[in-house]
Amino acid sequence: MTEMNTALRLRSSADGWRGVIGESFTPASAGLLAGCVVEVVANSPRVLVTHDGRRFGAQAAQAVVRAAQAAGARQVRLVPHLPTPTATAAVRLGEADLALLVTASHNPPRWNGLKVKAAPGCPPPKAVERATDELFGRRLQDALAGAGADADPVAEAEGGDAVVGRHIEEVLSRLPRRPARRLSVVVDGLGGIAGGPTARLCSELNWDVHAVGHLPAPDFGGLVPDPSVPASRRRVTGEVLDRGADLGIVLDGDGDRVYVVDERGRTVQSHELLALLLEHRHRAGYGTPRRGVAVTASAGTAVRRVARWIGAPVKEFGIGFKHLSPQLAAGLADAAGGSVGDLAFAEYGVDRDPFAAIALFADLLGATELSVASLLDDLRARVGDLSWFEAKVDGVADNAALREAGLKALAESRLDRSVSAVTETDGVKFWLGRGQWLLLRPSSTEGGVRIYGEFLAESAADGLAQRVVEAVGTGLS
Numbered sequence: 001m002t003e004m005n006t007a008l009r010l011r012s013s014a015d016g017w018r019g020v021i022g023e024s025f026t027p028a029s030a031g032l033l034a035g036c037v038v039e040v041v042a043n044s045p046r047v048l049v050t051h052d053g054r055r056f057g058a059q060a061a062q063a064v065v066r067a068a069q070a071a072g073a074r075q076v077r078l079v080p081h082l083p084t085p086t087a088t089a090a091v092r093l094g095e096a097d098l099a100l101l102v103t104a105s106h107n108p109p110r111w112n113g114l115k116v117k118a119a120p121g122c123p124p125p126k127a128v129e130r131a132t133d134e135l136f137g138r139r140l141q142d143a144l145a146g147a148g149a150d151a152d153p154v155a156e157a158e159g160g161d162a163v164v165g166r167h168i169e170e171v172l173s174r175l176p177r178r179p180a181r182r183l184s185v186v187v188d189g190l191g192g193i194a195g196g197p198t199a200r201l202c203s204e205l206n207w208d209v210h211a212v213g214h215l216p217a218p219d220f221g222g223l224v225p226d227p228s229v230p231a232s233r234r235r236v237t238g239e240v241l242d243r244g245a246d247l248g249i250v251l252d253g254d255g256d257r258v259y260v261v262d263e264r265g266r267t268v269q270s271h272e273l274l275a276l277l278l279e280h281r282h283r284a285g286y287g288t289p290r291r292g293v294a295v296t297a298s299a300g301t302a303v304r305r306v307a308r309w310i311g312a313p314v315k316e317f318g319i320g321f322k323h324l325s326p327q328l329a330a331g332l333a334d335a336a337g338g339s340v341g342d343l344a345f346a347e348y349g350v351d352r353d354p355f356a357a358i359a360l361f362a363d364l365l366g367a368t369e370l371s372v373a374s375l376l377d378d379l380r381a382r383v384g385d386l387s388w389f390e391a392k393v394d395g396v397a398d399n400a401a402l403r404e405a406g407l408k409a410l411a412e413s414r415l416d417r418s419v420s421a422v423t424e425t426d427g428v429k430f431w432l433g434r435g436q437w438l439l440l441r442p443s444s445t446e447g448g449v450r451i452y453g454e455f456l457a458e459s460a461a462d463g464l465a466q467r468v469v470e471a472v473g474t475g476l477s
Contacts, residue, residue: 014320018113025112031063036135038071046075050082051102053216060102065154083194083255085353086167092121106226106252122325122351164197179366183246184208188236191220194255205362225253228340237265257341258354262372271300274337280364282310294327296338298452301435302383318426385457391469395476402428402440405475409468
């Protein structure tokens with residue numbers, strides 16, 4: 001492959017392919033990649049195409065449609081601004097065989113990409129991903145040289161409202177009852193495409209809704225469209241406190257990650273939300289996990305302890321829901337989740353779906369009549385008040401270097417003697433006493449090394465997390 005070819009190639013990520021807009025990501029490269037996907041999948045699939053509000057998203061979606069048609073798709077529908085879980089549900093419900101989504105999800109505005117959802121409504125198998133990546137690499141140079149930018153525009157199919165409505169109705173139909181407790185909620189879409197549809201779901205749940213950041217914006221209103229970033233939760237937190245709302249909900253750019261904020265402005269971490277919903281499903285007598293819970297290596301202790309209490313085995317996998325969906329699809333897990341607002345329950349499909357998580361949370365709040373803060377206080381009292389964090393440092397390292405850097409960081413924090421095990425499911429993870437752990441792994445999209453950890457609150461207050469970040473940073477090349 002030539003130097004130019006390598007520089008312009010979209011990068012395979014934890015979910016799909018990503019690239020910097022105007023560099024590796026262009027309408028031409030998105031179209032080429034989409035054509036490769038359709039060709040590898042074969043069998044003349046029916047394809048659903050959508051895009052978020054990022055720059056060049058609409059143009060890239062047009063190129064994706066034309067490429068899918070040229071690669072042999074027997075039907076291609078373009079429906080703009082569908083949240084990823086809605087497009088995924090369309091595949092799961094048989095409305096399409098393949099969904100091609102022009103989005104970079106939670107990445108900053110300068111990024112865009114392509115996600116792929118295949119039957120039964122999840123990322124494609126690894127073999128399809130590998131074959132697509134190889135074919136894309138071989139064809140990149142010729143396709144970019146002959147990209148047609150002046151083709152006639154592709155007509156849009158039905159409006160997104162109808163597709164979203166079917167998704168909402170399908171989710172609500174799986175609840176044992178329609179929640180009747182009236183609550184006030186602030187929904188923040190962070191300038192992505194999921195704020196409006198999520199506000200609509202909350203209205204169907206009989207909640208009074210105040211929506212912010214619900215109109216798609218190319219720059220996401222100056223925010224990073226990632227609710228796992230504390231700065232991206234400040235607006236919803238402020239709105240909840242100012243309005244005296246019962247809870248806040250914040251989504252990522254394409255709507256497959258969700259965070260909840262309680263009435264005191266505290267964040268319910270992703271693993272805490274999963275733990276609460278697992279326990280509720282168990283107590284309510286429906287959806288009780290028998291085959292277990294699949295989690296990513298960065299998932300926190302709360303879900304592990306609750307799973308143990310309800311008799312559900314926990315299985316750990318690499319970062320990215322593409323590692324968890326196969327467990328749900330094969331019937332090897334009943335629920336799955338990570339650390340970034342990514343949750344799924346088998347009765348709602350085999351990929352993450354915040355619509356399902358919100359509906360289940362509404363059912364929990366209605367059944368208990370408790371506030372979000374009360375539920376969170378009770379969970380933390382039983383699980384242990386552990387403080388979860390994530391950080392990123394520049395550098396490149398293999399697992400051996402990550403192990404060395406991690407041990408150095410733990411030694412400087414006087415935690416090296418607490419290491420009970422080291423695993424390498426994804427990067428290097430150090431298991432410590434009392435539910436504490438530290439994980440170091442290379443970032444698949446933006447480069448550098450991601451650092452995750454969970455420590456006792458008093459340790460975090462003393463600056464342990466910051467010392468870990470500094471020590472790891474100095475230990476990398």
